[in-house]
Amino acid sequence: MEATKNITHIAVVPSPGFSHLIPILEFSKRLVHLHPDFHVTCIIPSLGSPSTASIDYLNSLPSNNIHSFFLPPISISELPQQQSPAFQSKLAMTKSLPSLREILNSLMCSKTSPPLAALVADTLAYEALDIAKELNISSFLFALWSPALCSFHFQIPKLDETILGEYPDYPEPFVIPGFVPLHGRDFPEFCQHRSSEAYKMVVHRDKRLPSLDGIMLNSFIEMGEETAKVLANNKGSGHPPVYLVGPIISQTGLMNEKDRPECMTWLDKQPPRSVLYVSFGSGGTLSQEQLNELALGLELSGHKFLWVLRAPSSVANASYHSASSSNENPKEFLPKGFLEKTKDQGFIVPSWAPQIQILSHNSVGGFLSHCGWNSTLESVMHGVPLITWPLFAEQKLNAVILNDALKVAVRPKVNKKGIVEREEIKEVVKTLMESEEGKGIFKRITDLKEAAANAMKEDGSSTVTLSQVAHIWKNKGVLQ
Structure with a gap:
């Protein structure tokens, strides 16, 4: 220079x-x-x-x-x-x-x-x-x-x-x-x-x-x-x-058709706004008990889902410092028979998926998110309404922003043990994906998406x- x-x-x-x-x-x-x-x-x-x-x-x-x-x-x-x-x-x-x-x-x-x-x-x-x-x-x-x-x-x-x-x-x-x-x-x-x-x-x-x-x-x-x-x-x-x-987010794209992950091909086959994307970011993990409840709740909802699955941990931020996770196969921790029963309903991606490409796909109609700020901005910029599931750091405050201030999300209730139960998961998925309340949420986040685009012009x-x-x-x- x-x-x-x-x-x-x-x-x-x-x-x-x-x-x-x-x-x-x-x-x-x-x-x-x-x-x-x-x-x-x-x-x-x-x-x-x-x-x-x-x-x-x-x-x-x-x-x-x-x-x-x-x-x-x-x-x-x-x-x-x-x-x-x-x-x-x-x-x-x-x-x-x-x-x-x-x-x-x-x-x-x-x-x-x-x-x-x-x-x-x-x-x-x-x-x-x-x-x-x-x-x-x-x-x-x-x-x-x-x-x-x-x-x-x-x-x-x-x-x-x-x-x-x-x-x-x-x-x-x-x-x-x-x-x-x-x-x-x-x-x-x-x-x-x-x-x-x-x-x-x-x-x-x-x-x-x-x-x-x-x-x-x-x-x-x-x-x-x-x-x-x-x-x-x-x-x-x-x-x-x-x-x-x-909002400044990564714009990294897929290189070519040869490199395109299988989950994107699966999304291509789904109806518009029919899939719930489930991911807890690069540092989010669930306990075994909570993982079981989430799996069964997704199944009960009857809605399509694409789930980026990590092996369970007692520490919510177990992989915070790394872009990769454990070598364990996370599918081994799912409830018995879950994969077979949901083979036509969902798609499981171990550990990592191309989030920007997924959120921009027209078949994705909701995002169950840990509310990390990067993921929040990515969801807003692509107009995808949220189910807020904060885990650590400032994510609870971000959930309040999304739920109470902007009203572009729904938030499940936790029981006295701190677990979100399967029936509660089923109800919030249905609320977001098929109710009148969900339609209002989608309208508000669509307006927010436009505001984000305008801010960057x-x-x-x-x-x-x-x-x-x-x-x-x-x-x-x-x-x-």
Whole structure:
């Protein structure tokens, strides 16, 4: 890369984990597509050896504008076990800071590339932004957050100081500016136990948010209009400017007919909007008891389903850090006789399926989802209504957004043991796929799909906002 004042150079730093790498790189691709005079250096910390999927994805990036490399990997044996994946990612990031500082220093002193104008880090790599401050680089957070979750994080330091006891124990809902009242039981997982290391980590980070130069959300105005208005009015609020630049999702397509998975051929044979897609993301697993109930509930519903099945686990986020899962055959854990009884009703895909292609297929009429933010945006962008089944992280709050605020989903009830029973599963599937309520949900998510598409147009709100951020960085690059 030639050193020239016409190029604006930024660095991006994801936290360890495939599900964090993809969004920040998709953001980078969007940035250089809209602003070809930008160059992005992606500096990637890793927990263990990088996955094959990560390497393959990096090799597919536009090589002229985006360069990437891995920091020395952190061994998982160096980290305390029995901690949440988010906390492990943060610790791995902390251990990677000396290597990161060395590389950023070298980039700032390089004679072959322009100095860095900005450093963009994701929410678990926020410590990298301290180095940005040291080097007089603009510090921006890129967050897989809804406007509501961003507003929630701005409130955490105040709640931590004023509320006694555990949040889920409070009988009354909490007020989150611009959002529907939120019960403590629907707070993100890291807020369920205030003595946990994960909670302390989040409070520590959220207290530092006001020092940032900006926060970019992978979201758009219509995903929370009232909250977006509150966030936009940051004068005197103490929080930094918030920029809604999404929805940015992976656009990876199938290479050719030869590579097309069998599940797509099966979908081709199904009637329009007749199939319920069931997937809990790259890090979602169920217990054996819950897996049995889900299987039998799908069977009882009588509706077609395509289920991305993982082997059961007592840990909901068992494969969080990996793009691949256990070598066990998950079909072996299904109820006896289930595959034979549902051979004309459903299709089971072990471990992984091409989600973007599935959601865009016209035979898919619903998505039973764990409510991860990537999956939520993908469902919205393809106009697929949801059954919300949150498992961990901030997924319960995302479910509240989808169910109560946007009303584009239905949510099953759990019993006293925390299990969703088969009859309940049957009823919510029928509600979504065949009832008048389901038709209303489909109409609302169709409208939201249109709003998402409009936000990403050349003159759309998110495109204009990203250009505003790019202009800030260009000015910073000129000043250096």
